[in-house]
Amino acid sequence: MITLSKNPGPIGVFDSGYGGLTILDGIRRLLPEYDYLYLGDNARAPYGPRSFDVVYEFTRQAVRFLFERGCQLVILGCNTASAKALRSIQQNDLPGWDSERRVLGVIRPTAEIIGSLTKSRHIGVLATEGTIKSESYNLEIKKLHPDVSVTGVACPFWVPLVEYNEADSPGADYFVKKCIDQLIEKDPAIDAVILGCTHYPILLPKIRKFMPTGINIIAQGDYVASSLKDYLQRHGDLEQRCSKGGVTHYLTTENPDTFREHAQIFLNEPIDVENVTLG
Numbered sequence: 001m002i003t004l005s006k007n008p009g010p011i012g013v014f015d016s017g018y019g020g021l022t023i024l025d026g027i028r029r030l031l032p033e034y035d036y037l038y039l040g041d042n043a044r045a046p047y048g049p050r051s052f053d054v055v056y057e058f059t060r061q062a063v064r065f066l067f068e069r070g071c072q073l074v075i076l077g078c079n080t081a082s083a084k085a086l087r088s089i090q091q092n093d094l095p096g097w098d099s100e101r102r103v104l105g106v107i108r109p110t111a112e113i114i115g116s117l118t119k120s121r122h123i124g125v126l127a128t129e130g131t132i133k134s135e136s137y138n139l140e141i142k143k144l145h146p147d148v149s150v151t152g153v154a155c156p157f158w159v160p161l162v163e164y165n166e167a168d169s170p171g172a173d174y175f176v177k178k179c180i181d182q183l184i185e186k187d188p189a190i191d192a193v194i195l196g197c198t199h200y201p202i203l204l205p206k207i208r209k210f211m212p213t214g215i216n217i218i219a220q221g222d223y224v225a226s227s228l229k230d231y232l233q234r235h236g237d238l239e240q241r242c243s244k245g246g247v248t249h250y251l252t253t254e255n256p257d258t259f260r261e262h263a264q265i266f267l268n269e270p271i272d273v274e275n276v277t278l279g
């Protein structure tokens with residue numbers, strides 16, 4: 001059991017690294033009045049190829065850390081963590097830590113909206129190996145829209161392309177095209193594709209270039225943001241415990257200077273970064 005403050009605190013946004021900044025960006029544009037605390041576990045990223053147990057343990061440590069820093073609500077702004085750790089944290093850990101706090105993920109909001117974005121009822125998911133193998137999108141979408149067929153393809157090179165600032169390079173074309181071609185070959189009837197990894201919106205110009213015309217490309221940031229807005233409206237008590245000052249603070253388990261530099265790929269502003277240790 002840990003002792004946690006009941007005072008209002010920032011909304012926590014967790015990611016394995018930088019990708020969650022695309023989620024934070026969408027949330028802050030819609031809900032600028034709140035304070036945010038972003039945590040990137042850059043020292044242990046990427047999570048995509050890691051096992052279920054390891055992703056659960058790392059994510060558990062991160063959520064607990066954000067709770068100890070005063071967050072009453074934490075968004076797992078990482079598909080891999082949402083796929084492999086969210087359910088376990090909600091069921092196994094939250095009741096013992098503080099049953100009034102909440103942890104939400106990014107898969108459910110995307111699964112909710114997909115029914116209204118496909119006419120053919122055939123959709124594709126591009127994501128990390130971990131997210132695809134977990135079948136989380138398939139399971140969530142089938143619960144909400146049983147008539148929708150879901151086809152997934154893992155894109156293991158897409159995260160490194162973004163992290164190494166190669167998203168706009170000619171070399172990226174090969175890897176982006178390859179995964180899109182694989183997806184369309186698996187199911188040519190697809191008319192909507194979820195970018196099921198937080199890094200992928202950075203590759204959007206290339207994804208648009210190689211995606212056949214007429215296919216709806218779905219980046220999650222805006223949907224996660226509107227789902228959070230709706231959630232806060234429905235949970236007034238929790239909303240009251242989210243502090244409102246419009247301030248965002250950044251934490252990383254790696255070097256703060258490196259984080260600041262890389263974060264510029266995702267954000268367009270100077271940021272204040274602190275190094276922290278999880279464990």
Ligand code: DGL
Binds near residue numbers: 020049077079199
């Ligand atoms: N942020 C992760 C996701 O959305 C991708 C990066 C990683 O593999 O850690 O799945």
